[in-house]
Amino acid sequence: MKTPTAPAAPPGGTPSPEGAINDEYEPDNIPNQATTLEAEIPQTHSISTGDSDYVTFVLSETRDVVLETSGGGGDTKLYLFDEAQNEIDYNDDGGVSYFSRIHRMGLAAGVYYAKVTSFSGTTTVPSYTLTLTLSAPLEPAPADFTLAWNNQTQSVVATWTGTPTALTYNVYYDDDSLQPYDPEQQAAEGPSPVSTDVLTQSLSGFPMGTYVYVTVRAVNAEGEEGYGTEIQGIMVPLAEDPYEADNTFNTARFIESGEPQSHSIHAPGDYDYG
Ligand SMILES: [Ca+2]
Ligand SMILES: [Ca+2]
Ligand SMILES: [Ca+2]
Ligand SMILES: [Ca+2]
DSSP states (O other): OOOSSOOOOOTTSOOSSSOOTTOTTOSOSSGGGOEEOOTTOOEEEEEOTTOEEEEEEEESSOEEEEEEEEOSSOOEEEEEEOTTOOEEEEESSOSSTTOOEEEEEEEOSEEEEEEEEESSTTOOEEEEEEEEEEEOOOOOOOEEEEEEEETTTTEEEEEEEOOTTOSEEEEEEESSSSSSOOOSSOBTTBSSSEEESSSEEEEEOOOTTOEEEEEEEEEOTTOOEEEEOOOEEEEOOOOOOTTOSOOSGGGOOOOOTTOOOOOOOOSTTOOOOO
16 A cells, blocks of 8 residues: 655655665666666665665576575565566575575576565665676586386486487486585496486496485586486385295295294385285
């Protein structure tokens, strides 16, 4: 709801609602008033009660784009719009603390708008910096990435779909899901990452019960790596014990009194009936 009377001007300041105090880019509350934001030239704004800060930027060619707010304190929200002012992305707290960050891969050439507001219309942000970072688009992540256990070759097998200009693929693996890829146990195929020019890679030689986490990145002719697939993990199954198959009552083995049996739960879903 709009109040019919404008708030009194603070001492030394200029009256709102057009804009905040000490925000040299005001008025910029609508797209037509947007300030041009240049890559690598951060702008410092502020958010007064009910304020919106619009910027615009132009991509002359397809670019990977990072748009980020930062500052000493405050909670921003960040919106990205195309030239027709359709919202194409939104972020609240993807930056440091409660600041915002939008990362768009392969954004097409054109005119874009971004809007920064505070978390709610009633909160203010005394000072924040808005930064635009552009980079040449990386090779996209390979699609259809799957990880499976091959019992015959006793290996973890990664498969994926090729990307348009990839020459090779780097297959990163680890025995934990945390960066970096620093497996304690090296695969027989070599240290992480293993390079291949086909669309599959086997990884073998891990101890039973090890979780193996894998991601794949395309590498182009210039040797530049693209984006990684989502990380997938799979457990190297424990060896089948000598009493298998005993997964049903019908195949249950008779236990002699005084003769303990040593089994293993060799894979998820294994049951050892006795
Ligand atoms: Ca402002
Ligand atoms: Ca504004
Ligand atoms: Ca936020
Ligand atoms: Ca690790």
